[in-house]
Amino acid sequence: MKRRIFAYGTSLLLAAMGGGPVETKPQPGPGAPAAKPLATNVLMLLTPKENVAYLQGDNTLRQGLERMRAHGYTAVPVLEEDGSYLGSVSEGDFLWHIVEQNGKCGMKAQESGLIRDLVRPGWNPPVRVDAPLDALLQSALVQNFIPVVDDRGAFIGIVTRKDILQWAITRAGCPKSALS
Numbered sequence: 001m002k003r004r005i006f007a008y009g010t011s012l013l014l015a016a017m018g019g020g021p022v023e024t025k026p027q028p029g030p031g032a033p034a035a036k037p038l039a040t041n042v043l044m045l046l047t048p049k050e051n052v053a054y055l056q057g058d059n060t061l062r063q064g065l066e067r068m069r070a071h072g073y074t075a076v077p078v079l080e081e082d083g084s085y086l087g088s089v090s091e092g093d094f095l096w097h098i099v100e101q102n103g104k105c106g107m108k109a110q111e112s113g114l115i116r117d118l119v120r121p122g123w124n125p126p127v128r129v130d131a132p133l134d135a136l137l138q139s140a141l142v143q144n145f146i147p148v149v150d151d152r153g154a155f156i157g158i159v160t161r162k163d164i165l166q167w168a169i170t171r172a173g174c175p176k177s178a179l180s
Contacts, residue, residue: 042129042136042148045167048157054079057086057116064115065094077147077155078119085126085147085155087119094118129156140164 053071055064055078068076068091075090097118126147127135136159139146145158 041133042127042131042146042159045136045159045163046129046148046157047160047163049155052077052158054155055089055115056081057114057119059115060111061094061097061113061115061118062111064089064118068094075124075144077124077145077158078115079155083154085149085153086116087121088124088147089115089118093120126155127159137164 053067053073053076055067055076057078057080059067064076068074075088077088078086080086097113124143124145124147125139126149127139129148129150136146140159140161143161145160147155148157148159150156
């Protein structure tokens with residue numbers, strides 16, 4: 001039942017934004033403003049890789065903690081040396097690692113482990129750059145940011161839930177003051 005509601009909710013959002021599988025809005029009359037085109041790909045919402053804080057899989061846990069602290073993020077993408085997307089790590093992943101190490105929580109103790117050991121398979125999966133908008137919306141329901149990869153699996157950036165919501169609000173014709 002939850003899956004049906006999930007898919008139905010996404011269809012409603014797409015329909016509200018002027019797209020989706022069923023068009024229920026009446027056609028505009030003569031002189032009416034034309035409907036805004038629906039974004040057909042994730043590139044319109046993409047924050048490119050060079051503007052994203054990310055970790056390398058072979059970074060130490062200490063390096064990862066320091067980088068996350070410096071940027072103030074609670075989760076970041078993790079990349080392989082070749083630029084492919086490995087997964088994402090969160091503050092909770094670091095916390096559980098420390099708990100599993102019997103509380104060895106000093107920064108010095110975090111120099112021996114690698115970030116790749118924290119990555120949970122299947123958590124925060126990426127979408128391909130050519131993914132349809134509904135796939136992006138479904139991911140945004142459960143992820144604060146959606147990693148985006150090209151057709152080779154190389155990480156090219158992220159789309160944030162905030163960016164999607166701002167795009168939808170703007171598309172709905174809300175005043176700019178509603179976005180702040």
